[in-house]
Ligand code: PEP
């Protein structure tokens with residue numbers, strides 16, 4: 001249950017009530033909220049004089065629920081905005097990993113040419129083998145910062161573990177929490193303490209309830225700027241890398257107040273299917289797409305099979321723009 005306290009409630013009193021109810025006390029703008037487990041359905045009578053409003057909840061999807069906030073949250077970074085009453089769809093693109101000065105510069109230049117404002121590339125890669133390329137680390141973050149300075153691009157990059165969480169928070173405009181880190185509470189709690197937007201990817205073996213509850217850790221810890229990213233779940237199918245859960249995306253759209261971004265690249269795992277999937281994803285009316293593109297995918301150090309080369313990405317981007325027109329969406 002979310003309990004909104006009356007404006008004048010003294011913070012010390014709010015804290016005491018929070019302790020008694022085993023609730024999280026959250027300052028949201030000028031509001032003080034107590035968030036209890038959703039099993040609590042009525043507030044204690046003794047607190048009535050301090051309570052403005054109560055929101056009984058069906059489950060522990062609480063701050064992220066449309067039962068609590070009726071409109072999509074508006075999320076801003078740089079000059080970009082998604083959610084709220086905007087009909088914007090962000091195309092977030094770039095190579096899987098920062099690999100070299102030349103590679104990331106070519107990537108940045110293509111995005112600028114197309115009018116895309118956000119460059120995404122990983123520097124700390126959560127690989128499934130310790131013998132694969134692990135990312136350029138801090139050196140990669142510095143290259144991304146250079147691209148931001150030179151081209152005015154916003155940067156989204158991934159935090160893999162607690163050893164570099166502060167560095168990623170400092171360098172990134174949007175912090176990506178990858179599928180394998182969705183349950184990393186050190187990362188979730190660190191991301192709750194910044195106000196920068198966080199793109200939280202769904203773990204490929206997690207339910208929608210577990211996914212959105214991970215977002216609740218960030219929201220209830222004080223950061224209201226969370227974007228959900230569906231990137232495919234593991235099923236019995238082996239022909240594609242994962243199975244993009246568009247039913248799940250429909251659920252997230254219908255029941256949560258968080259913007260949703262779909263990632264066709266990691267879902268299918270093969271470049272041939274990315275254009276078809278991207279058009280389908282945009283047609284769902286989500287807040288954006290995450291698409292991997294590399295100047296020369298054949299030599300990419302990670303996710304080589306799924307990255308579009310620049311001509312293929314450019315063609316797809318043109319198609320997405322035409323489709324967006326028909327859907328009354330603006331591609332940003
Ligand atoms: C990535 O975005 O490059 C990545 C590693 O994705 P995921 O966490 O979805 O596997």
Ligand code: MN
Nearest residue numbers: 096292302303
């Ligand atoms: Mn990747």
